[in-house]
Amino acid sequence: MLSLKEIKEKLEQSSGTETWITELEQDERIGARKLWTSWKRKQQLVLLERQAHEEKMVFDRSYCSRDNDLVAGVDEAGRGPLAGPVVTAAVILQQNTEDLIGLDDSKQLSRNKRNELATTIKQKAIAYSIHFQSVEKIDELNIYEATKQSMTEAVLSLEARPNVVLVDAMKLPIDIETHSIIKGDAKSLAIAAASILAKTARDEYMDQLHEQFPMYLFNKHAGYGTKLHIEMIEQYGPTQHHRTTFEPIKSILRMR
Incomplete structure (x- = not known):
């Protein structure tokens, strides 16, 4: 009979098809039952993750009329914050996406997982593009138009021209077949990939901004309107990286 240590080690390497698995199912030891249940x-979680991955792939391919059509996913990060740019990304993935199983909406993943996936996406993508839309443009145009313009730039900057563009809840003024997908980062693999690239790029930018303005703690809240962030703005005043057309910054500036 295998020891509990041996069972644990073998389960970590198991594909689930080995003959000793049947014996383990009959093992009545409490420790063995716990290891079996955990495994x-x-x-089951791995299976669900793979099924979700397949569904996202099928969703993307459903917009293609030919097998070799290229699908670009587009998403953004940073529409809501009080400071920093809005960052958009466009990604064309290869049809073989085994390395990206577990890819999901960036908000559902840890920062470490997002960074790992961003590296893989950049290595495996047919093409990707990341665009930073400045605070000045956001204040000049409004956040919706600034985001749309940034997404358009991201698509047009791709080294490969897509046949179809899937965008998370936005319509783009481009001469490529485009579909606006509500909650697209949860339905489309390509949009989820764009979400990851946009989010990781923006987080890195805000970390660098923190080095220049440590008193605002941009590395903690990424420019969002948290209670702490607003307190720092009231104490030190807005920087050139704050969005002057956003409240409460607009009112704070009016009072100064």
Whole structure:
């Protein structure tokens, strides 16, 4: 009979098809049952993750009329913050996306997982583009128009021209077949990939901004309107990286 240590080690390497798995199912030891239950739970999560991945791939391909059509996903990060740019990304993935199983809406993943996926996406993508829309443009145009313009730039900057563009809840003025997908980062693999690239690029930018303005703690809130961030703005005043057309910054400036 295998020891609990041996069972744990073998389960970590198991594909679930080995003959000794059947014997483990009959093992009545409490420790063995716990290891078996834990392993089964992990296998179920892996299966669900793979199924979700397949569904996202099928969703993207459903917009293609030919097998070799290229699908670009487009998303943004940073529409809501009081400071920093809005960042958009466009991504064309290869049809073989095994390395991206687990890719999801960036908000559903840890920062470490997002960074890992961003590296893989950049390595495996047919093409990708990231665009930073400045605070000045946001204040000049409004956040919706600034985001639309940035997304358009991201698509047009792709090294490969897509046949279809899937955008998270936005219509773009481009001469490529485009579809606006509500909650697209949860439905489309390409949009989820763009979400990851936009989010990781913006987080890195805000970390660098923190080095220049440590008193605002941009590395903690990424420019969003948290209570702490607003207190720092009231104490030190807005920087050139704050959006002057956003409240409460607009009112704070009026009072000064």
